Amino acid sequence: MAAASTTPFEYSPLDEQKNEIRVLRILPGVDASTLECRLEHIALEDGSDYDALSYAWHDPKLYSEAQRDLKHNLLVNGKCLEIGNNLATFLQSARGKQAESRQIWIDAICINQKDVYERNAQVLRMRRIYQKANQVVIWLGPASNRGDDAVRFLKLVNLTKNNDLSAEWKAMASFLVRAWWNRIWVVQEIVLAKEALV
Structure with missing residues (x-):
C-alpha cells in the first residue's frame, strides 16, 4: 500500500480526436486500507475491456445526513481525489470481490467534474460508453x-x-x-447495457 498522499489529483486532458474516455483500474487491497486506483485513458472505439457503473451519487434512504455528506479520499495515480460516501462504499465492495484489478467507467471519477466543457462533451458520449461496456454494474447500495x-x-x-x-x-x-430507482439516467444505463449486474 502506498503512503497516503495529500497532493490533489489533477486530470490530464482527453484527446477528442481519439474519442478518449478515462477508466478506473481498482487496485487490490484489504478491508479498510486506503482505496487505490489508476486512472487510464482509452479510445472508446478500440474495443477496450471495461465495465460501467450505474449508481446514485447520494442515497438518503441508506445513509444518515452525516454519512451522506461524508467524503473519502481515493488515491488516484498516487494523488488524492475526494469522492462521496456511496461511491467509496461501492469501491470497497468491488475491490473485495475481485481477484485482479479491473477497469470500470464511473462518471464521478472518469469525467473531470470541474471542467464544464469536458463534462458536456462526455455526457454526449455516455450512450456509447454504456453500449461499449462489457457489463453495466448496478450499485443499489450496501x-x-x-x-x-x-x-x-x-x-x-x-x-x-x-x-x-x-x-x-x-x-x-x-x-x-433506494435512490438508484429515482435517477433519470438509469433508463439509458440499463437499456444500453450488453449485460447488467446487480
Missing part, C-alpha cells in the same frame, strides 16, 4: 437483509399466489425506495 429478501421475493412473485406475503412486500418496498 447489501442488507431487506435487499436480499426483496430479490428472493421477486423470484417468488411469479411462482406463488400466496396473499400472506406482507413481510416480503415490506422488503420489496424497502428495496425499491
Whole structure:
C-alpha cells in the first residue's frame, strides 16, 4: 500500500480526436486500507475491456445526513481525489470481490467534474460508453437483509399466489425506495447495457 498522499489529483486532458474516455483500474487491497486506483485513458472505439457503473451519487434512504455528506479520499495515480460516501462504499465492495484489478467507467471519477466543457462533451458520449461496456454494474447500495429478501421475493412473485406475503412486500418496498430507482439516467444505463449486474 502506498503512503497516503495529500497532493490533489489533477486530470490530464482527453484527446477528442481519439474519442478518449478515462477508466478506473481498482487496485487490490484489504478491508479498510486506503482505496487505490489508476486512472487510464482509452479510445472508446478500440474495443477496450471495461465495465460501467450505474449508481446514485447520494442515497438518503441508506445513509444518515452525516454519512451522506461524508467524503473519502481515493488515491488516484498516487494523488488524492475526494469522492462521496456511496461511491467509496461501492469501491470497497468491488475491490473485495475481485481477484485482479479491473477497469470500470464511473462518471464521478472518469469525467473531470470541474471542467464544464469536458463534462458536456462526455455526457454526449455516455450512450456509447454504456453500449461499449462489457457489463453495466448496478450499485443499489450496501447489501442488507431487506435487499436480499426483496430479490428472493421477486423470484417468488411469479411462482406463488400466496396473499400472506406482507413481510416480503415490506422488503420489496424497502428495496425499491433506494435512490438508484429515482435517477433519470438509469433508463439509458440499463437499456444500453450488453449485460447488467446487480
